Amino acid sequence: MNIAVVGLGLIGGSVCKALKANTFHHIMGIDTDPETIRKALEQGAIDEAIDESRLSEANLTIVALYPVPTVEFVKKNADKFRKGSIVIDMSGVKGYVVKNCTPVLDEQGVIFIGTHPMAGTENSGFDYATATLFRKASYILTPTESTPQIAIDLVSTLGACMGFGQVVIATPEQHDANIAYTSQLAHVVSNAYVKSPALFRADGFSAGSFLDLTRVAKLNEEMWSSLFLCNKEALLNELNIIINSLGEYRDAMVNDDIDTLREILKTGRERKEKSMEFYGQERK
Amino acid sequence: MNIAVVGLGLIGGSVCKALKANTFHHIMGIDTDPETIRKALEQGAIDEAIDESRLSEANLTIVALYPVPTVEFVKKNADKFRKGSIVIDMSGVKGYVVKNCTPVLDEQGVIFIGTHPMAGTENSGFDYATATLFRKASYILTPTESTPQIAIDLVSTLGACMGFGQVVIATPEQHDANIAYTSQLAHVVSNAYVKSPALFRADGFSAGSFLDLTRVAKLNEEMWSSLFLCNKEALLNELNIIINSLGEYRDAMVNDDIDTLREILKTGRERKEKSMEFYGQERK
Numbered sequence A, B: 001m002n003i004a005v006v007g008l009g010l011i012g013g014s015v016c017k018a019l020k021a022n023t024f025h026h027i028m029g030i031d032t033d034p035e036t037i038r039k040a041l042e043q044g045a046i047d048e049a050i051d052e053s054r055l056s057e058a059n060l061t062i063v064a065l066y067p068v069p070t071v072e073f074v075k076k077n078a079d080k081f082r083k084g085s086i087v088i089d090m091s092g093v094k095g096y097v098v099k100n101c102t103p104v105l106d107e108q109g110v111i112f113i114g115t116h117p118m119a120g121t122e123n124s125g126f127d128y129a130t131a132t133l134f135r136k137a138s139y140i141l142t143p144t145e146s147t148p149q150i151a152i153d154l155v156s157t158l159g160a161c162m163g164f165g166q167v168v169i170a171t172p173e174q175h176d177a178n179i180a181y182t183s184q185l186a187h188v189v190s191n192a193y194v195k196s197p198a199l200f201r202a203d204g205f206s207a208g209s210f211l212d213l214t215r216v217a218k219l220n221e222e223m224w225s226s227l228f229l230c231n232k233e234a235l236l237n238e239l240n241i242i243i244n245s246l247g248e249y250r251d252a253m254v255n256d257d258i259d260t261l262r263e264i265l266k267t268g269r270e271r272k273e274k275s276m277e278f279y280g281q282e283r284k
Helices: A010-022 A034-042 A052-057 A067-076 A095-106 A149-162 A172-193 A197-201 A208-217 A221-230 A232-254 A258-279 B010-022 B034-042 B052-057 B067-076 B095-107 B149-162 B172-193 B197-201 B208-217 B221-230 B232-254 B258-279
Strands: A002-006 A026-030 A060-063 A086-089 A111-117 A138-142 A166-169 B002-006 B026-030 B060-063 B086-089 B111-117 B138-142 B166-169
Touching: A002 A010, A002 A052, A010 A026, A010 A034, A010 A149, A026 A034, A026 A052, A060 A067, A060 A149, A067 A086, A067 A095, A067 A221, A086 A095, A086 A149, A095 A111, A095 A172, A095 A221, A111 A149, A111 A172, A138 A149, A138 A172, A149 A166, A172 A208, A172 A221, A172 A232, A172 B172, A172 B197, A172 B208, A172 B232, A172 B258, A197 B172, A197 B258, A208 B172, A208 B208, A208 B258, A221 A232, A221 B232, A221 B258, A232 A258, A232 B172, A232 B221, A232 B232, A258 B172, A258 B197, A258 B208, A258 B221, B002 B010, B002 B052, B010 B026, B010 B034, B010 B149, B026 B034, B026 B052, B060 B067, B060 B149, B067 B086, B067 B095, B067 B221, B086 B095, B086 B149, B095 B111, B095 B172, B111 B149, B111 B172, B138 B149, B138 B172, B149 B166, B172 B208, B172 B221, B172 B232, B221 B232, B232 B258
Parallel strands: A002 A026, A002 A060, A060 A086, A086 A111, A138 A166, B002 B026, B002 B060, B060 B086, B086 B111, B138 B166
Antiparallel strands: A111 A138, B111 B138
16 A cells, blocks of 8 residues: 655654555655654655645655644645545644544545554654564554444554554543643653752752663653643643642641651552552553 | 671661672671571671670661661660760661761761661562662762761771762752652652553553653651651652642643743753763663
């Protein structure tokens, strides 16, 4: 089959490389940067470079852009996709994208499925793309009630070819609530952690816990600021929860209340232990 | 030389094992649990078990208890240590311990040095003690102005034998301020992170960032609640800083202010990158 990949950054580039490594499909790349296209061709990550006019040749189009450009691309090119073909996106928020893309493509007889590969690195761009980026990761699909099962099965199977360890089906709203907690909040907290003046005076004191807490502070602010605002309600909910929780530890300390402090810590430990029964099975 | 180790838990047990593995010193163990003593003797972690009456035979006594019991032990046995010998502790706060132990031992002609091995695991007790626990870790010493240099050099050299990668000299106040940031705050934030109701509904969504942020949520609440209150001022300062920082992200989101949000995230990224110039060199 012909697969068009739009945006050959870290994700799109890795999609191309994984599909070339593990399938015999014909991969057509679209990117605004000629140098990226040149590298992708040179490395055999794509079979050919195309422009939007040839989207009609694709049985599947994979849009690997940030959420706002994803919606813009789909709206602008809605009439160019092949009737009956599938368009998926790979961005980190699903409510915003699915809500904006589905009706537009539906009108054209094109099937849209929002997807989210739970993988990435702190670096971005084609230079960091690898055929193994998705290995053992979760691949979240957010079909709607009217999505044909066969389209879900095709995307899911391509996910297996790309190396994903499991496919998880969720509603866009479930996805956005969960991702706000497991990924977006982690990036906010980590980024906030390094704001302390203590950062630059604690050389020699850094423990593994500090390194864990601050690893993802090194983030791409263009991407994440956009992702956060596209998932505003869910992330604000989680931010308020952790700010309130931190206030409970603070209050217990201010009051020298060691019993409450110990109890709060114990509750956290027990929740973590319980959660490890399922999270613990996943790759790190 | 004769070295007494008081408390054969994770730290004290690892001290014994590391010293037996890498030196020819005579190790005398003290522990309230007969079963722990039996195991330590059986595994060759100590040469003999002693009680407090024989502390006078030790050239160096290493107290490996929590902060409050450390101070209690030193005060109770102040007159039993050998004149001119050295007593060190291994606990995670230094101001409280140094302030309470130094004058008491000074009166007896005994040298006290507060120390803190920047190593540990999420598990506690002798069963988890290993000869390699301190490998490449930082060993913080907090001598006072009147501490003889030769005593500092001896403890530092024993640190090398135990496997530490570097010795860092700091005042107790510097230590406590830095540890509040790099270790204690990390445990509070991680423990608070798992308080969200989203924890148990996000199976399949857990990203590496979530696992990093919550690793140390599995903590020993007895130890940490005590450590936190023994370092109340410094930790409260850090807690207030991160709560305020998190509020800035929240406010930017509430106002849909993507420019401020991007700028806040960028500042965090740049601080993290800059800090990696030195922290990045350390082991994880």
